Every structure is written in structure tokens, then in C-alpha cells.
Amino acid sequence: MRADAERNRARILDAAEEVFAAQGAAASTEEVARRAGVAVGTVFRHFPAKDDLLTAIMKRMLAALVEQAGTLGGPDGLFTFFAGILARAAEQRTVITLTGVDLGAAMQGLEGPVGQLLDDARAAGTVRADVALPEVLALLTGLCHGALHGGWDPELQARTLAVVFAGLRGSTP
Known part of the structure; x- marks a missing residue:
């Protein structure tokens, strides 16, 4: 091109x-x-067609998430990624909904980079040792699903992430 x-x-x-x-x-x-x-x-x-445009936006968004996850690291990379992906889902709710993306399948495409973020966080002690990748992907999928159905103002996002992060850390919010 x-x-x-x-x-x-x-x-x-x-x-x-x-x-x-x-x-x-x-x-x-x-x-x-x-x-x-x-x-x-x-x-x-x-x-x-409009659908081609929406599909291209979605592919680019998923590629950006994979890239972002690959650039994060250290003890708080997983938490930064969680907050970023939730904000992105809330912002791009219309695109994601219109393309009919299967969130579970999309999250599977993030297994490698998210798995590395999880390994880094467990090694640093910021995530409980018994937290495994399937749980993290399920949490990401659930949070994104919630963000797609509206009503996710910044305060609700912050409170929800505080609860999830406390569970990952093994503390209380």
C-alpha cells in the first residue's frame, strides 16, 4: 500500500x-x-461497508491491547493493564457491540502477554501465588462485558477495580 x-x-x-x-x-x-x-x-x-470499518477498528484495538500488554511489566503491570482494558471497553462499547465480538475468544488472544504480566506480578508478590491465568482472563472478560452494557461511570470503574485488585492481592478493598 x-x-x-x-x-x-x-x-x-x-x-x-x-x-x-x-x-x-x-x-x-x-x-x-x-x-x-x-x-x-x-x-x-x-x-x-460500515461493517468492514468496524471490523478494522476492532482488529486494531485488539492488536493495540496485545502490544500494550507486551510493554507493561513489573509488579503493577497487570493492574495497569486491567484498568486500561476496562477503560477502552467502556470507550469503545459501540464498536465492540456492533462487531459482535466474542469477548471470550478475544481474551484468548491475550493469553501470552497477560500470562507474562501475571507471572511478573506473582514474582513481585503483588498478586497471590494461587491466582492462575484462566481466572485473570475470566475477570477481564467479565469486567469488559460489564463495561459494554453501560452505566460504567469512572467512579463505578474505580470501585470495581478496587474490589478485583484486592482479590488478586489477597487483601480487602
């Missing part, structure tokens, strides 16, 4: 994330094109 086409594609995806997060399912590809600074025909050349 030519460099200008790649830049246009990236701008379209950036704009589409913002538009769908703000306007929901009713968001138009015309608004995406306007925010991206391209003609609507350019959007359709890259993404022939």
Missing part, C-alpha cells in the same frame, strides 16, 4: 473510533470522512 494510502487509512480509523464512540450505531461514514479530512469515496475504497 502506498504511504499516502496508509496515512489515509490510519486517519480514517482514528476518526471512526472517535465518531462511533461519540455517536453510537447511528454514526455516518460521511462524518468519519469529514473528521479524517478525506472524501467519503476514500473511506469506501478502504472500507467498502
Whole structure:
């Protein structure tokens, strides 16, 4: 793909994330094109249907999560990842819902990087030794599912994460 086409594609995806997060399912590809600074025909050349655009956003989001998990480490990396993924799910609720993503399957794609974060946290003593990867993935899936169904204001997110983190640490919130 030519460099200008790649830049246009990236701008379209950036704009589409913002538009769908703000306007929901009713968001138009015309608004995406306007925010991206391209003609609507350019959007359709890259993404022939709205579903193609949504799928591309979701793939990019999952790739970013894998990359983020790979860059975190140390005693608090797992907790940072939990907070980030929950915030991302709440922000991109519309995109995730419209694409019909199977959260369980998506989380399985994070096994390697999340497993490393868990190993680091257990080694540092910030997560109980008996916490295993399947429990962590189940918690992530459940939290994201909750964020997708609305009502997740920042205070509820913080309280929920405090409860989950206390359980992972073996302490009380």
C-alpha cells in the first residue's frame, strides 16, 4: 500500500473510533470522512461497508491491547493493564457491540502477554501465588462485558477495580 494510502487509512480509523464512540450505531461514514479530512469515496475504497470499518477498528484495538500488554511489566503491570482494558471497553462499547465480538475468544488472544504480566506480578508478590491465568482472563472478560452494557461511570470503574485488585492481592478493598 502506498504511504499516502496508509496515512489515509490510519486517519480514517482514528476518526471512526472517535465518531462511533461519540455517536453510537447511528454514526455516518460521511462524518468519519469529514473528521479524517478525506472524501467519503476514500473511506469506501478502504472500507467498502460500515461493517468492514468496524471490523478494522476492532482488529486494531485488539492488536493495540496485545502490544500494550507486551510493554507493561513489573509488579503493577497487570493492574495497569486491567484498568486500561476496562477503560477502552467502556470507550469503545459501540464498536465492540456492533462487531459482535466474542469477548471470550478475544481474551484468548491475550493469553501470552497477560500470562507474562501475571507471572511478573506473582514474582513481585503483588498478586497471590494461587491466582492462575484462566481466572485473570475470566475477570477481564467479565469486567469488559460489564463495561459494554453501560452505566460504567469512572467512579463505578474505580470501585470495581478496587474490589478485583484486592482479590488478586489477597487483601480487602
